[in-house]
Amino acid sequence: MPGLRKVDRLKKLLLLLPCDEEMEKLLDTRSLAEEMDDPENWVFARSDPRLCGPDRSDYIADLVKETEAQAIIVGGPSDRTHGSVWRQEASFVGIPPDRVELVPLVQQCVYVTDEKDAARRRAKIMIESALARVDTGIDRAVERVKAMQAVLVIGGGVAGMQAAWDLADFGRQVYLVERTGELGGRAHQLSRTYPTQDCKPDGCCPQSCRDCQFTPRIDLVTSHPLIELLLESEVKSIKGGIGGYQIEVHSPEVSRLLEVGAIVVATGNVMFDAEEMGELSPWHPDVISFLELEKLIDWQRKEDHAWAPLRRPSDGKVPKNIHFLQCVGSRDEHHGTIDCSLVCCTYAVGQAKDLKDMLPDATVAIHYMDMRGPYRGFERHYLEAQESGVLFMRGRVVEIEPDNGNLILSYEDIDIGEPVTMEADLVVLSVGQLPTPGTAELAQMLGVPLDEDGYIGEDNTTYSLWDRRGVYVVGCAAGPRGIRYSVRDGREAALSIDAVLRRVQIELADNIAEVDDERCVGCGQCVESCEYDAKTLEERTDLQTGRKYRDAIVEPRRCWGCGNCHATCPSTAISLSGFSDDQLVRQVEIASGGHR
Amino acid sequence: MADSSKGKKKKTTDDATGGDAPKDWNPRIVGFLCNWCSYTGADLAGVSRLQYTPEFIPIRVMCSGSVDVAYILKALLEGADGVLIGGCHLGDCHYLNGNYKARRRVAVVKEVMEGVGLDPRRLHLEWISASESGKFAKTVSTFDETLRQLGPNPLAKERLL
Ligand SMILES: Cc1cc2nc3c(=O)[nH]c(=O)nc-3n(C[C@H](O)[C@H](O)[C@H](O)COP(=O)(O)OP(=O)(O)OC[C@H]3O[C@@H](n4cnc5c(N)ncnc54)[C@H](O)[C@@H]3O)c2cc1C
Numbered sequence: 001m002p003g004l005r006k007v008d009r010l011k012k013l014l015l016l017l018p019c020d021e022e023m024e025k026l027l028d029t030r031s032l033a034e035e036m037d038d039p040e041n042w043v044f045a046r047s048d049p050r051l052c053g054p055d056r057s058d059y060i061a062d063l064v065k066e067t068e069a070q071a072i073i074v075g076g077p078s079d080r081t082h083g084s085v086w087r088q089e090a091s092f093v094g095i096p097p098d099r100v101e102l103v104p105l106v107q108q109c110v111y112v113t114d115e116k117d118a119a120r121r122r123a124k125i126m127i128e129s130a131l132a133r134v135d136t137g138i139d140r141a142v143e144r145v146k147a148m149q150a151v152l153v154i155g156g157g158v159a160g161m162q163a164a165w166d167l168a169d170f171g172r173q174v175y176l177v178e179r180t181g182e183l184g185g186r187a188h189q190l191s192r193t194y195p196t197q198d199c200k201p202d203g204c205c206p207q208s209c210r211d212c213q214f215t216p217r218i219d220l221v222t223s224h225p226l227i228e229l230l231l232e233s234e235v236k237s238i239k240g241g242i243g244g245y246q247i248e249v250h251s252p253e254v255s256r257l258l259e260v261g262a263i264v265v266a267t268g269n270v271m272f273d274a275e276e277m278g279e280l281s282p283w284h285p286d287v288i289s290f291l292e293l294e295k296l297i298d299w300q301r302k303e304d305h306a307w308a309p310l311r312r313p314s315d316g317k318v319p320k321n322i323h324f325l326q327c328v329g330s331r332d333e334h335h336g337t338i339d340c341s342l343v344c345c346t347y348a349v350g351q352a353k354d355l356k357d358m359l360p361d362a363t364v365a366i367h368y369m370d371m372r373g374p375y376r377g378f379e380r381h382y383l384e385a386q387e388s389g390v391l392f393m394r395g396r397v398v399e400i401e402p403d404n405g406n407l408i409l410s411y412e413d414i415d416i417g418e419p420v421t422m423e424a425d426l427v428v429l430s431v432g433q434l435p436t437p438g439t440a441e442l443a444q445m446l447g448v449p450l451d452e453d454g455y456i457g458e459d460n461t462t463y464s465l466w467d468r469r470g471v472y473v474v475g476c477a478a479g480p481r482g483i484r485y486s487v488r489d490g491r492e493a494a495l496s497i498d499a500v501l502r503r504v505q506i507e508l509a510d511n512i513a514e515v516d517d518e519r520c521v522g523c524g525q526c527v528e529s530c531e532y533d534a535k536t537l538e539e540r541t542d543l544q545t546g547r548k549y550r551d552a553i554v555e556p557r558r559c560w561g562c563g564n565c566h567a568t569c570p571s572t573a574i575s576l577s578g579f580s581d582d583q584l585v586r587q588v589e590i591a592s593g594g595h596r
Numbered sequence: 597m598a599d600s601s602k603g604k605k606k607k608t609t610d611d612a613t614g615g616d617a618p619k620d621w622n623p624r625i626v627g628f629l630c631n632w633c634s635y636t637g638a639d640l641a642g643v644s645r646l647q648y649t650p651e652f653i654p655i656r657v658m659c660s661g662s663v664d665v666a667y668i669l670k671a672l673l674e675g676a677d678g679v680l681i682g683g684c685h686l687g688d689c690h691y692l693n694g695n696y697k698a699r700r701r702v703a704v705v706k707e708v709m710e711g712v713g714l715d716p717r718r719l720h721l722e723w724i725s726a727s728e729s730g731k732f733a734k735t736v737s738t739f740d741e742t743l744r745q746l747g748p749n750p751l752a753k754e755r756l757l
């Protein structure tokens with residue numbers, strides 16, 4: 001890009017909103033508009049109640065027509081809360097987003113001081129700064145890039161399968177990459193999930209237990225002509241950005257290069273390994289996780305074994321005294337995660353009730369801190385378990401000691417406030433959930449941040465960063481959640497992706513770094529400073545002299561617009577549109593000396 | 597504390613001129629506030645009716661790591677009495693590590709300032725999250741106090757001569 005083109009001076013419509021009555025008492029926007037109105041210098045200032053009413057758009061359209069304004073500056077709300085509102089308003093009259101400025105008079109000016117004069121002076125400085133920003137911007141047509149229509153889904157659990165199937169059903173080519181040899185993920189290992197409504201006639205069960213859900217679902221996915229299944233496969237590298245990703249995938253005998261427009265991350269999560277909590281004797285064969293219990297129950301549920309009682313692992317005895325421990329490696333500052341793993345209470349209550357049904361004479365108890373069921377239907381599920389005779393004991397078990405073939409639990413009973421010991425012959429640990437190993441590496445490849453727990457995390461609902469990136473994280477890859485929410489995530493991502501890629505030409509965001517070739521000396525400092533690998537050095541040859549040199553280039557699809565490279569570049573060769581050098585320098589001048 | 601300057605007692609241009617501030621002088625502060633945290637914290641401060649000096653002028657930037665050294669120096673040369681940079685807490689930067697870069701840069705600028713006889717306390721870096729409106733207002737007010745002790749920016753005076 002040879003020398004970035006600056007905008008010429010623009011005709012600016014300055015709208016001072018008189019909508020906040022309380023603010024009007026401190027700052028009279030009408031007289032301020034009169035004072036700042038300066039048609040000779042192309043500033044057209046207005047303050048009018050119509051700006052706050054239902055006919056706002058019409059009024060603005062009239063004003064724009066009358067003044068031939070090319071930019072809109074709004075004095076009143078903050079960019080963080082109302083930026084999108086006013087950019088949309090401006091788009092109705094054909095003004096591009098980077099020519100809209102908001103001056104937060106409400107949030108950052110008027111109420112800051114009791115002195116009216118000082119507030120007014122400050123308002124003027126902030127408005128001038130915004131006017132100057134518009135006049136010193138870079139002339140930048142909204143950049144559009146062609147969108148690849150295929151989609152990559154990483155992980156074939158319920159969330160990934162749902163996304164893949166929906167996308168394929170919309171007519172998109174989908175590559176579904178699964179690390180293991182089969183689809184289904186965690187939920188496929190659970191013979192029953194809760195709260196189930198046991199196919200009551202009055203409504204269909206919202207759960208999706210294995211037999212009900214998986215056989216048809218897996219078939220739908222594997223037999224869909226638009227889904228290419230890559231089992232036992234791993235993503236090795238990810239280049240490019242929204243609308244144009246190049247993905248290297250290693251499958252058992254081949255390595256493939258896929259071109260896709262968007263990526264769904266559905267890599268699930270893993271269970272906490274209680275091995276590190278020696279005080280609970282996790283090595284003992286009769287101290288098992290609820291996933292191991294699941295295997296025992298599952299075996300028994302199979303038709304042929306229905307007659308056989310459940311037996312404990314150590315000696316095959318039928319257990320009479322079964323104790324569940326909740327929050328092992330959850331809600332714990334020292335082990336696993338400090339967060340609640342959300343599904344363990346629901347699941348343990350279900351398992352306990354099922355055990356009680358299988359072994360009516362056994363004691364089945366759940367030791368818990370709080371019963372948490374973030375589901376509609378949980379409360380009934382919990383009551384049913386209580387009615388069936390499952391005991392609920394509040395308190396955290398601190399130690400399990402093997403004793404003569406059995407296990408002794410020590411804990412403080414919160415309800416009676418005393419330390420207690422108790423005998424068990426089978427202990428089930430409701431272990432917490434942690435991010436899937438390799439999540440950090442995957443995030444690095446994708447150029448997306450991790451949250452404080454190490455998950456790729458949820459999207460921001462107000463400013464969708466995922467739409468900007470073309471990366472969507474669904475199901476337990478974004479943190480623990482139940483099946484129906486994981487499935488819904490997959491569907492939601494499919495819909496979002498379809499909406500974005502459907503445009504074929506994607507509009508990139510308006511704050512993206514650009515390099516001025518004439519200034520770049522090819523030092524590479526910006527490449528190092530970019531956390532997202534959006535910058536590279538390109539070898540070039542001077543056509544006249546034949547001399548070889550290097551210049552930095554930006555992959556606009558991948559740039560997050562943070563401006564870090566810009567602050568690093570020693571030759572001021574980089575501009576972040578919306579935050580260019582000229583803009584910032586003018587703003588600094590106005591802010592520094594405006595009063596002198 | 598993000599700011600590590602101890603304000604060493606050292607003969608600087610600042611010390612030579614600090615006392616004779618004009619009567620109606622109020623320190624002018626240029627504030628670079630990162631979009632995701634400090635700018636929102638400042639929004640919240642206003643909404644919560646917290647007060648601070650009206651001579652603080654905010655400039656929105658995407659990330660504290662995008663504040664060019666040149667802007668800081670420019671502000672001081674143009675006569676700002678102090679420069680405040682507000683960023684997300686370490687580990688919370690929306691662009692991974694921008695605030696670490698800001699911290700490094702600020703340390704360098706402070707040295708430069710000392711070299712040219714400006715008190716490094718005229719530059720202040722603070723981590724202010726979107727919910728820390730109180731911290732925002734307090735940071736500006738405390739900074740204002742410090743600048744009052746230091747007196748007007750000597751470079752600004754020279755510019756006036
Ligand atoms: C013990 C337990 C009990 C539960 N009980 C209930 C319940 O009763 N009710 C309920 O609603 N929910 C329950 N859940 C939650 C439910 O299991 C999850 O909501 C659901 O399985 C999440 O699906 P997913 O597709 O997000 O992830 P997963 O099912 O974990 O699938 C992720 C898939 O991605 C693959 N993968 C991982 N990394 C990669 C990679 N880098 N490349 C390629 N593939 C990869 C994995 O092999 C796996 O196949 C329970 C969970 C647990 C752990």
Ligand code: SF4
Nearest residue numbers: 520521523524526569
């Ligand atoms: S830092 Fe500046 S000069 Fe160096 S390669 Fe990047 S753009 Fe070019």
Ligand code: SF4
Nearest residue numbers: 530559560562563565
């Ligand atoms: S603006 Fe940020 S994301 Fe974009 S190229 Fe520069 S450093 Fe990378």
Ligand code: FES
Nearest residue numbers: 630659683684694
């Ligand atoms: S985004 Fe706030 S410091 Fe980087």
